[in-house]
Amino acid sequence: MNEPFNFIYYFFNPHANSMFPAGKNMLDWSWKIFATFALLTGASTGLAFFQNRRSLLNNQRDAKNFRPGQRELFRTRANLILFSILITLSGLQLSAHLAYSRRNIVFHPRFYQIMAQSIVARFPGKHNAELITDLRPDIDPDAYFLKMFQYYLYPIDTNNIRSGNKDLLVILRCYGSPAGQQIPENYVIIYQPHPAVAVAVRMP
Amino acid sequence: MDFSLLFRLGLALIIPLLTGHAVISALFRRGPDRPGPFFILAMAYAMGCGLISLWFLFLGVAGLPFNNVYLVSLPPLLTGFLLRTLTPPLISPLKEDVRGPKTNWRRRAISATLILFIGTRFLLIWLDTLSKPLITWDALATWGLNAKVFFYEGSLFSLNIPHGSYPLLVPFSQTWIALHLGAWDDYLIKVFFPGIFLSYFIIQYHYLKKETGHFWALAGSCLLLSSNYYVFHVSAAYADIVISCYFCASILFLLSWRRNRHFSWLILAGFFSGFGAFTKLEGSAYLIIHSVILFDLLCRERNLRLKDKIYGFLAFAVPACSIAGSFHVYKMIVRAAKHPNELLVFSLDSLPEKSADFFQHFFEQLVYVENWNICWWIVPAYLLLFPDRIREDPRLRSILTTLALFGLFYLGAANLTGSYVYLGGENTAFVLPRILIHVFPLAPLFIALANGPKVKT
Numbered sequence: 033m034n035e036p037f038n039f040i041y042y043f044f045n046p047h048a049n050s051m052f053p054a055g056k057n058m059l060d061w062s063w064k065i066f067a068t069f070a071l072l073t074g075a076s077t078g079l080a081f082f083q084n085r086r087s088l089l090n091n092q093r094d095a096k097n098f099r100p101g102q103r104e105l106f107r108t109r110a111n112l113i114l115f116s117i118l119i120t121l122s123g124l125q126l127s128a129h130l131a132y133s134r135r136n137i138v139f140h141p142r143f144y145q146i147m148a149q150s151i152v153a154r155f156p157g158k159h160n161a162e163l164i165t166d167l168r169p170d171i172d173p174d175a176y177f178l179k180m181f182q183y184y185l186y187p188i189d190t191n192n193i194r195s196g197n198k199d200l201l202v203i204l205r206c207y208g209s210p211a212g213q214q215i216p217e218n219y220v221i222i223y224q225p226h227p228a229v230a231v232a233v234r235m236p
Numbered sequence: 237m238d239f240s241l242l243f244r245l246g247l248a249l250i251i252p253l254l255t256g257h258a259v260i261s262a263l264f265r266r267g268p269d270r271p272g273p274f275f276i277l278a279m280a281y282a283m284g285c286g287l288i289s290l291w292f293l294f295l296g297v298a299g300l301p302f303n304n305v306y307l308v309s310l311p312p313l314l315t316g317f318l319l320r321t322l323t324p325p326l327i328s329p330l331k332e333d334v335r336g337p338k339t340n341w342r343r344r345a346i347s348a349t350l351i352l353f354i355g356t357r358f359l360l361i362w363l364d365t366l367s368k369p370l371i372t373w374d375a376l377a378t379w380g381l382n383a384k385v386f387f388y389e390g391s392l393f394s395l396n397i398p399h400g401s402y403p404l405l406v407p408f409s410q411t412w413i414a415l416h417l418g419a420w421d422d423y424l425i426k427v428f429f430p431g432i433f434l435s436y437f438i439i440q441y442h443y444l445k446k447e448t449g450h451f452w453a454l455a456g457s458c459l460l461l462s463s464n465y466y467v468f469h470v471s472a473a474y475a476d477i478v479i480s481c482y483f484c485a486s487i488l489f490l491l492s493w494r495r496n497r498h499f500s501w502l503i504l505a506g507f508f509s510g511f512g513a514f515t516k517l518e519g520s521a522y523l524i525i526h527s528v529i530l531f532d533l534l535c536r537e538r539n540l541r542l543k544d545k546i547y548g549f550l551a552f553a554v555p556a557c558s559i560a561g562s563f564h565v566y567k568m569i570v571r572a573a574k575h576p577n578e579l580l581v582f583s584l585d586s587l588p589e590k591s592a593d594f595f596q597h598f599f600e601q602l603v604y605v606e607n608w609n610i611c612w613w614i615v616p617a618y619l620l621l622f623p624d625r626i627r628e629d630p631r632l633r634s635i636l637t638t639l640a641l642f643g644l645f646y647l648g649a650a651n652l653t654g655s656y657v658y659l660g661g662e663n664t665a666f667v668l669p670r671i672l673i674h675v676f677p678l679a680p681l682f683i684a685l686a687n688g689p690k691v692k693t
Contacts, residue, residue: 107621129360179381
């Protein structure tokens with residue numbers, strides 16, 4: 033809570049569909065959503081009835097069925113209330129979006145992106161590479177980081193998209209021992225931008 | 237950003253505009269029914285992107301390299317202009333525009349606020365697009381990666397691309413921009429997404445302006461931008477926003493046909509429906525939804541002869557099925573492995589359980605305020621508030637039918653295919669909200685039309 037008006041960030045949550053934990057599972061909020069829905073609908077309908085109370089009380093016979101003019105009035109008021117809720121929420125969400133954009137105007141590249149781009153800069157052109165990594169493709173956020181690394185590494189292909197012999201070995205170790213200690217036999221490291229990342233080739 | 241890069245980016249945006257403009261101009265010749273210039277340009281960009289993607293597919297299937305910028309750019313442009321020159325003019329009288337309520341200072345003040353809201357949202361959309369590279373999951377794993385592969389390899393065959401059975405409009409459109417830039421740029425290739433959204437935004441505004449007047453057209457546009465989730469996806473580089481634009485634009489064109497019975501609208505709807513099928517796998521099912529809506533509209537037109545009804549249906553079906561069919565033929569040629577969602581796995585025992593799960597998650601997602609504001613709440617509320625109005629208005633009925641068919645399709649998909657895991661199972665939170673993006677623009681449309689002037693059946 034370092035920044036003022038921090039609550040506003042609640043109204044813009046762009047990570048709802050990313051592979052990072054979003055902070056809260058949207059499905060856990062379902063009962064609150066239904067409660068809010070019931071409350072707002074009840075309040076809007078109640079207010080519309082309240083505004084029509086005089087005509088309703090004066091016309092007991094028409095209390096169950098509105099007269100045409102009253103029905104229109106009721107609908108208009110109910111509609112107005114729904115729009116008031118919508119406009120309020122839109123205002124809050126726009127403020128949240130502005131706050132989010134202000135905080136994220138400068139993009140900070142992630143480690144995997146920087147490493148991949150550094151390898152591509154060092155080995156320009158098309159290459160087929162074998163990737164050895166301890167990132168697990170079946171769990172998050174490992175799977176996301178792996179996809180990011182492989183995407184930014186292209187045109188160095190580690191997805192077997194291209195057929196042909198592999199001329200590079202890329203090692204990415206994030207949890208275990210440094211990449212340099214995981215080199216298979218007959219391979220030699222030719223580039224290591226970070227202890228966790230290494231590029232090797234087979235010795236002639 | 238240097239001037240040369242800006243010029244190249246400009247070319248990447250202008251060539252689809254010109255190509256699409258030529259085709260749209262062939263459909264709507266000069267005359268009283270010709271839509272306004274902004275509307276034409278909006279349709280032209282979406283049309284141009286679709287046509288160029290099809291041209292990429294043709295080049296790829298023919299074994300020609302599509303990383304040659306001249307081979308990719310010139311033929312669609314020339315064909316468009318040839319088509320424009322050769323086709324006979326199609327003109328029919330246009331009915332009067334609907335005049336909205338009289339403007340007073342209060343309405344003018346509200347309109348100014350709405351314009352401010354729209355302007356700010358668009359500014360933020362472009363800021364989000366251009367300030368971040370591709371970082372979202374599907375963009376990195378499928379759409380962006382495939383586009384990058386096509387850019388570097390310049391061919392379709394002998395490649396083992398991820399999700400090889402997925403349609404190719406989105407990767408091709410990104411490849412197109414990169415080809416003109418001359419290098420792969422993780423920021424600038426994203427301009428395709430807000431570009432296509434802007435096209436749809438103008439199309440919807442124009443449609444609403446014709447039907448309800450300026451004020452409710454503005455309000456409907458604001459409602460479209462009032463959804464955080466939808467707005468976020470415009471810059472997320474996912475295919476969902478693209479299919480949403482093509483799907484809903486096609487519905488709008490079908491409804492526009494109902495207004496002035498000009499076959500050009502049906503041809504246009506057919507093209508856009510076909511492009512939807514070339515954007516995502518679901519697009520082929522949406523083509524069936526469009527066909528049902530058109531069939532319904534044609535059946536209700538008592539003044540139209542049977543022959544004209546058949547021609548009308550063909551005007552829609554021929555372009556739509558040709559485009560969708562060309563992709564499915566390509567899939568057969570390359571023998572693309574089927575996605576689990578396409579495989580039938582039906583069991584009668586699990587039918588009630590799966591249906592209940594689907595409905596629970598579907599309705600939970602619909603009322604999620606953080607994603608959709610209260611747009612999805614207002615639609616059922618209007619069913620209660622204005623039942624007569626909805627019963628009498630064919631446009632509102634068509635929109636509700638579309639939503640019902642959409643729900644039915646996914647209910648069927650959850651029960652009959654392997655996609656249950658995404659529609660009612662453990663991965664629902666990642667996929668189901670994105671599916672709702674496809675039809676979200678129909679909710680603001682419904683609200684704006686329900687508030688606008690009445691239309692006789």
